Amino acid sequence: xxxxxxxxxxxxxxxxxxxxxxxxxxxxxxxxxxxxxxxxxxxxxxxxxxxxxxxxxxxxxxxxxxxxxxxxxxxxxxxxxxxxxxxxxxxxxxxxxxxxxxxxxxxxxxxxxxxxxxxxxxxxxxxxxxxxxxxxxxxxxxxxxxxxxxxxxxxxxxxxxxxxxxxxxxxxxxxxxxxxxxxxxxxxxxxxxxxxxxxxxxxxxxxxxxxxxxxxxxxxxxxxxxxxxxxxxxxxxxxxxxxxxxxxxxxxxxxxxxxxxxxxxxxxxxxxxxxxxxxxxxxxxxxxxxxxxxxxxxxxxxxxxxx
Numbered sequence: 001x002x003x004x005x006x007x008x009x010x011x012x013x014x015x016x017x018x019x020x021x022x023x024x025x026x027x028x029x030x031x032x033x034x035x036x037x038x039x040x041x042x043x044x045x046x047x048x049x050x051x052x053x054x055x056x057x058x059x060x061x062x063x064x065x066x067x068x069x070x071x072x073x074x075x076x077x078x079x080x081x082x083x084x085x086x087x088x089x090x091x092x093x094x095x096x097x098x099x100x101x102x103x104x105x106x107x108x109x110x111x112x113x114x115x116x117x118x119x120x121x122x123x124x125x126x127x128x129x130x131x132x133x134x135x136x137x138x139x140x141x142x143x144x145x146x147x148x149x150x151x152x153x154x155x156x157x158x159x160x161x162x163x164x165x166x167x168x169x170x171x172x173x174x175x176x177x178x179x180x181x182x183x184x185x186x187x188x189x190x191x192x193x194x195x196x197x198x199x200x201x202x203x204x205x206x207x208x209x210x211x212x213x214x215x216x217x218x219x220x221x222x223x224x225x226x227x228x229x230x231x232x233x234x235x236x237x238x239x240x241x242x243x244x245x246x247x248x249x250x251x252x253x254x255x256x257x258x259x260x261x262x263x264x265x266x267x268x269x270x271x272x273x274x275x276x277x278x279x280x281x282x283x284x285x286x287x288x289x290x291x292x293x294x295x296x297x298x299x300x301x302x303x304x305x306x307x
Contacts, residue, residue, distance in 0.1 A: 005068055008065060008067065009133060011065075012061070012062065012064055012065035012068060012069065012128075013124055013125055013128075014121075015064065016058065016061045016062075016085065016117070016120050017117035017118065017120065017121040018061075018117065019057050019058055019060075019117070020054075020058065020089060020121075021113060021114055021116050021117030021118075022117075023053075023057050023058075024093060024116050024117070024120075025113050025116055027050045027051075030046055031043050031050070034046045055079070055082045055083055055086050058082040058085060058086055058120070059075075059079050059081070059082035062078045062081055062082060062124075065128075068128060068129075069081065069124075069129070070127075070129065071084075071127055081127060084123070084127075085123045085124050085127070086120070088123035089119040089120030089121075089122075089123045089124075090119075091119070092118070092119025092120075092122065092144070093116060093119055095148065096115065096116075096144075096148065099148040099152060099153075100112070102153055102156060103159070103160065104147075104148060104152030104153055104155070105152065105155060105156065105159075118140070118144075122137050122140050122144075125140075161298075164298065165294065165298075167305065168191055168303065168305075171193065171196075173265060174191075174195060174196040174215050174216065174265060175196055175215070175288060175294075176196065176215045176262065176267065176288060177198060177286070177287060177288075177293055178198070178269070178282040178283065178285045178286045178287075179281075179282070180200050181200060181274055181281065181282055183203055183204075183207075183209060184200045184201060184202055184209055184274075185200065185202075186200060186302060187199040187200060187201040187302070188302050188303070188304070189297055189303045190305070190306040191303065191304070191305055191306065194216055194217060195214055195215060196214070196215045196216075196289075197212065197215075197306075198213040198214075199211075199212055200212070200213070209273045209274070210272065211270070211271035211273070211274045211278075211279065212268075213267065213268070213269050213282065214267070214268045214269075215265050215266070215267050215268075216266055216268075217264075217266070218264075219266065222241050222261075223241050223242070223259050223260075223261065225245070230247075232247060232248040233246070233247045233248075234246045240260075241261060242258060242259065242260045243257075243258070243259040243260075244256070244258055244276070245257040245258075245259075249272065253272055254272070255270065256270065256271060256272075256274070256275070256276055256279060257269070257270040258270075258276070258279050258280065258283060262283075267283060267286060269282050269283055
């Protein structure tokens with residue numbers, strides 16, 4: 001390919017890109033506004049008028065390439081070429097929109113507008129009878145597929161994951177976890193602006209075992225027993241200001257609640273199946289929620305926000 005033909009080819013592809021980067025966003029925005037305000041009928045009328053005008057603009061962009069692209073040699077051929085390029089390029093734009101809908105980063109608004117013309121320029125490049133131009137088009141197409149289908153979604157997923165972790169870490173002073181008692185496992189955890197709660201349940205599905213842990217900002221300067229207690233409820237405070245509340249249950253069972261201060265938070269553990277030593281062991285194993293703990297809870301879908 002001579003230097004003159006290279007210049008014409010570059011000008012041809014630039015004009016295709018510039019024409020479509022201008023016309024397609026205008027057409028798309030017009031369809032959106034018309035459909036929103038006038039319904040599907042009005043959008044269909046605009047589509048019927050806008051598409052031929054866009055194809056005509058694309059055919060005009062092929063005029064300088066009459067001596068470079070065989071399909072642009074005559075008016076009829078240019079119109080056929082323009083239709084082919086428009087259809088192929090529009091498939092690329094739709095694929096880009098689908099990718100953008102999956103939160104793949106396509107840059108700023110001006111960058112996305114500029115990218116709108118790229119699929120049409122790539123489609124036009126396949127009609128240029130030059131091996132190197134076509135190889136460049138294949139490379140551009142492969143790069144777009146790789147980014148839109150693999151790299152971009154992976155980055156979007158990573159950004160979403162990091163944003164979700166940041167949401168869970170909004171109140172790190174509340175995020176404490178105790179080791180699961182023997183025969184139990186972490187069943188679920190909830191985070192809200194004022195507390196962090198964890199449910200522990202039995203490992204065996206056919207055996208009922210439950211303990212609950214709640215970490216919150218202190219309700220009072222020091223743990224205090226309620227002034228009035230229900231019948232069958234006993235509340236005591238030890239020398240370390242740990243509050244113990246025992247409720248007698250029908251059938252001879254007991255519901256035990258222990259409340260203890262831990263640094264700047266108040267921690268409550270309660271159970272009807274775990275005894276007091278077991279609840280105290282749960283309190284004694286309290287530790288800040290590590291990144292590994294949080295990743296595991298998220299991976300197993302055992303943590304949620306609660307409002």
